[in-house]
Amino acid sequence: MYHLTLTFDNGPDPDVTPRVLDILGERGIKTTFFVIGEKLADPARRGLAMRAHGKGHWIGNHTFTHSIPLGQQKDSKTAENEIARTQEAIGGLTHPLRWFRPFGGGGNLDARLLKPSVVDHLTRYKHSCVLWNSIPRDWEDPDGWTGRALDQCSRQPWTLMVLHDLPTGAMDHLERFLDRAEAGGACFRQDFPPQCVPIRSGEIALPINDYVSSIEESV
Numbered sequence: 308m309y310h311l312t313l314t315f316d317n318g319p320d321p322d323v324t325p326r327v328l329d330i331l332g333e334r335g336i337k338t339t340f341f342v343i344g345e346k347l348a349d350p351a352r353r354g355l356a357m358r359a360h361g362k363g364h365w366i367g368n369h370t371f372t373h374s375i376p377l378g379q380q381k382d383s384k385t386a387e388n389e390i391a392r393t394q395e396a397i398g399g400l401t402h403p404l405r406w407f408r409p410f411g412g413g414g415n416l417d418a419r420l421l422k423p424s425v426v427d428h429l430t431r432y433k434h435s436c437v438l439w440n441s442i443p444r445d446w447e448d449p450d451g452w453t454g455r456a457l458d459q460c461s462r463q464p465w466t467l468m469v470l471h472d473l474p475t476g477a478m479d480h481l482e483r484f485l486d487r488a489e490a491g492g493a494c495f496r497q498d499f500p501p502q503c504v505p506i507r508s509g510e511i512a513l514p515i516n517d518y519v520s521s522i523e524e525s526v
Contacts (some may be wrong), residue, residue: 344371344393369408386428414442
């Protein structure tokens with residue numbers, strides 16, 4: 308048996324998220340949707356976030372534009388523009404622990420993720436920073452990601468996996484993946500492995516130097 312926490316980034320998407328929610332609901336699996344702030348300006352997309360929240364899924368912050376990793380942005384207002392605006396858009400759907408996931412520029416766990424002013428913002432506003440230990444790269448291999456995902460699950464006792472509710476065709480294989488994972492001993496859970504949450508409720512719980520750039524910021 309192994310533990311598996313699923314998360315979905317970059318949505319919500321009207322062509323994909325409803326089916327993802329149906330599939331999860333049929334299996335009683337609860338997850339977290341890390342949403343893009345600017346997408347919530349669309350009433351239909353915000354409605355999907357509300358639906359997910361109503362079904363017991365958690366809603367997390369995944370930046371406002373998902374354009375340039377925060378650790379590579381020189382603007383001193385990066386945290387306000389990318390994190391605070393998204394949190395405002397999430398509004399009443401916010402989880403008490405204020406989940407935030409940085410943009411890795413392709414799933415990278417390195418200094419592209421954060422910078423000092425972003426860390427200051429996360430701690431000041433009591434956010435919890437959620438990373439990952441499984442990237443099956445469903446966005447670039449929509450038909451072949453499931454085998455890679457199962458292999459990653461088999462290599463560790465608790466997997467925190469990043470998937471994407473985007474119209475790539477990858478989620479056409481979600482049911483098959485879940486069936487195979489369950490048959491292989493997966494125990495689905497909604498919470499996160501502690502080693503993947505280096506900042507919790509504004510407190511730095513684990514070393515974060517590897518995730519923080521020393522970029523010079525401009526006014």
